Amino acid sequence: MSKYKDLQSIFIDRIEVSQYIGLDTSILFYNKLLESIQKPLKMILLYGKPGTGKSVLINKIYHDAKDRRNVFLISTPIQNETEFIKKLYTFLLPESTMPEDLSYNQFIDICNALRDKKHITVLLDEAQLYSSSLMEKIRLISDTRAIKFVVSLHKTEKEDLIAKEHFQSRIWETIELKNGTIHDTAMYVQKKLIIQNYFEIANMFHKGNIKLIHKFTKGNYREINKLLFTLFEIYDYYETNKPSKISGTKIKNRYIEMSALKLGYINA
Amino acid sequence: MLEIEKLEKEWRKYKIKQLKPYVFISILLALSAIFLTLYSKDATKLVQQIAFNDEGAKKEVAVDEKEMSKESTEATESETKSYSSQTPSSNTSEEKTAKIAEDKTEIDLDSRDSKKEEKEVDSLALKADTGFLETFAPQSTPVSSKASNSPKKAIQPVQRPTTDTSNRFAQEMKDETKTENTVDSERAVKEHNSLVLTTTKTNNTLEYLIKRFNEKRDPKLASYISRSYYKKGKYKEALKWSIEANSLDPSNEESWILFAKANVKLGNREDAIQALKVYLNQYSSRNVKSLLNSLESK
Numbered sequence: 001m002s003k004y005k006d007l008q009s010i011f012i013d014r015i016e017v018s019q020y021i022g023l024d025t026s027i028l029f030y031n032k033l034l035e036s037i038q039k040p041l042k043m044i045l046l047y048g049k050p051g052t053g054k055s056v057l058i059n060k061i062y063h064d065a066k067d068r069r070n071v072f073l074i075s076t077p078i079q080n081e082t083e084f085i086k087k088l089y090t091f092l093l094p095e096s097t098m099p100e101d102l103s104y105n106q107f108i109d110i111c112n113a114l115r116d117k118k119h120i121t122v123l124l125d126e127a128q129l130y131s132s133s134l135m136e137k138i139r140l141i142s143d144t145r146a147i148k149f150v151v152s153l154h155k156t157e158k159e160d161l162i163a164k165e166h167f168q169s170r171i172w173e174t175i176e177l178k179n180g181t182i183h184d185t186a187m188y189v190q191k192k193l194i195i196q197n198y199f200e201i202a203n204m205f206h207k208g209n210i211k212l213i214h215k216f217t218k219g220n221y222r223e224i225n226k227l228l229f230t231l232f233e234i235y236d237y238y239e240t241n242k243p244s245k246i247s248g249t250k251i252k253n254r255y256i257e258m259s260a261l262k263l264g265y266i267n268a
Numbered sequence: 269m270l271e272i273e274k275l276e277k278e279w280r281k282y283k284i285k286q287l288k289p290y291v292f293i294s295i296l297l298a299l300s301a302i303f304l305t306l307y308s309k310d311a312t313k314l315v316q317q318i319a320f321n322d323e324g325a326k327k328e329v330a331v332d333e334k335e336m337s338k339e340s341t342e343a344t345e346s347e348t349k350s351y352s353s354q355t356p357s358s359n360t361s362e363e364k365t366a367k368i369a370e371d372k373t374e375i376d377l378d379s380r381d382s383k384k385e386e387k388e389v390d391s392l393a394l395k396a397d398t399g400f401l402e403t404f405a406p407q408s409t410p411v412s413s414k415a416s417n418s419p420k421k422a423i424q425p426v427q428r429p430t431t432d433t434s435n436r437f438a439q440e441m442k443d444e445t446k447t448e449n450t451v452d453s454e455r456a457v458k459e460h461n462s463l464v465l466t467t468t469k470t471n472n473t474l475e476y477l478i479k480r481f482n483e484k485r486d487p488k489l490a491s492y493i494s495r496s497y498y499k500k501g502k503y504k505e506a507l508k509w510s511i512e513a514n515s516l517d518p519s520n521e522e523s524w525i526l527f528a529k530a531n532v533k534l535g536n537r538e539d540a541i542q543a544l545k546v547y548l549n550q551y552s553s554r555n556v557k558s559l560l561n562s563l564e565s566k
Contacts, residue, residue, distance in 0.1 A: 233270055234270060234272065234275070237270050237272050238272075241272075254279060257279055257282060257283075258275045258276070258278075258279045261275060261278045261279060261282060262270070262275055266282060267282070268277075268278040268279070268281035268282040268285065
């Protein structure tokens with residue numbers, strides 16, 4: 001596997017704990033969320049635009065806290081209400097004790113019975129995909145205080161409104177994730193490469209490159225991944241076909257612009 | 269699979285598009301810079317030309333001064349001779365001085381004509397000339413009195429006729445006969461000196477003004493031409509042009525005054541008085557009244 005192909009794989013967008021980059025802002029959010037989880041809150045709302053790192057953060061929290069606390073993650077929304085209830089039951093009690101026809105009301109009763117005995121935290125990723133009725137039920141479950149929910153939502157005007165309507169009275173903590181600054185972009189690119197021991201490639205990115213990357217991606221981590229993936233795809237092509245074109249110790253802005261053209265950030 | 273060639277083409281297009289505004293701005297800047305440099309060159313050329321004109325004028329003045337100083341000494345000699353002898357020959361000297369006076373009026377008129385022409389042709393050049401003349405103005409009066417005594421200081425009177433033209437014009441307008449008959453001999457000498465300075469531009473001035481009048485049909489220009497002819501003593505022409513001015517603008521008092529004056533000169537005093545009265549019936553004018561009074565009193 002060529003060097004540039006390997007580099008492409010670093011920037012494939014995937015939600016893995018290993019992909020978590022400890023940027024200044026993300027560390028701040030991480031600590032804030034961890035702190036909130038420790039508090040006796042009913043619900044925590046985590047929202048932000050797609051690609052701002054909500055899923056990675058939730059995964060990181062789940063990875064770090066699952067051993068110490070009763071923290072569980074539902075990364076893919078379960079649309080079926082019964083399935084969802086059953087899943088929650090497994091978080092609270094052993095699966096063997098679960099009644100065969102567990103209804104929502106039964107589950108609420110169980111939660112109320114466990115109120116002072118057990119507390120768990122359930123992380124709900126992509127919560128905007130849950131139906132309104134299910135969200136309403138989640139809200140009522142949180143009232144039992146047996147389960148604390150961390151709801152991760154995409155922030156759109158409509159979804160923001162839904163979030164407010166459903167959780168306004170119950171949400172004690174709101175964390176909004178935003179696109180990174182130019183400094184975050186630089187740190188993100190550098191750290192991603194350094195973690196994979198690509199020090200010489202990390203050094204090839206100069207200030208101008210980062211400015212350009214930030215300009216095209218607006219500091220959105222998913223877009224940064226996409227852009228750098230395409231960039232290294234282009235580098236891979238030149239390495240195979242025209243190696244003289246990529247000689248040098250710096251990343252050429254020309255290839256970043258070509259990547260942006262390919263991804264449609266800019267038009268010719 | 270990447271289509272690198274297509275991407276490269278697109279990138280080139282993108283770069284051109286990106287550079288367009290900068291190229292446009294730089295071209296604009298370059299053009300403005302070129303324009304500014306050219307303009308400033310023109311300006312400097314103009315300034316140089318003006319300076320050159322000034323120098324030329326100064327040289328001319330210097331040459332005139334020499335001639336004038338010679339002439340002034342000659343004139344003073346003849347003057348003293350004529351006064352000291354007081355013989356019948358004094359009549360001839362009087363005739364001479366009268367002639368000189370006539371010359372003077374002509375010179376004044378000419379210098380004024382030339383001024384006007386310059387103003388109309390090129391205002392910048394005119395400004396420079398006037399400036400030059402003004403710088404000499406304050407020195408002219410005290411030195412002119414000593415003109416007959418020392419040839420060196422006699423340089424100054426040359427400028428006086430040109431600077432004093434307007435005043436003298438006004439004087440002459442007020443009292444026409446006086447300026448023609450009673451001429452101070454010393455002053456006549458000075459005016460005679462100014463001849464050298466101004467005669468160069470006089471020939472075509474009236475022709476030019478008439479040409480301009482034919483183009484513009486300006487009543488003020490017509491009365492100016494009339495006045496010029498009047499000053500030259502061409503009263504018939506003056507009468508003709510006063511009528512021309514009057515036909516274009518009957519309310520223009522100067523055309524009436526010139527008509528009257530020219531008629532007086534041509535011996536038609538009654539016509540002049542009649543015209544002034546007609547004018548006063550319709551308009552009120554202090555100048556016309558005073559002229560009418562002076563004509564009626566004689």
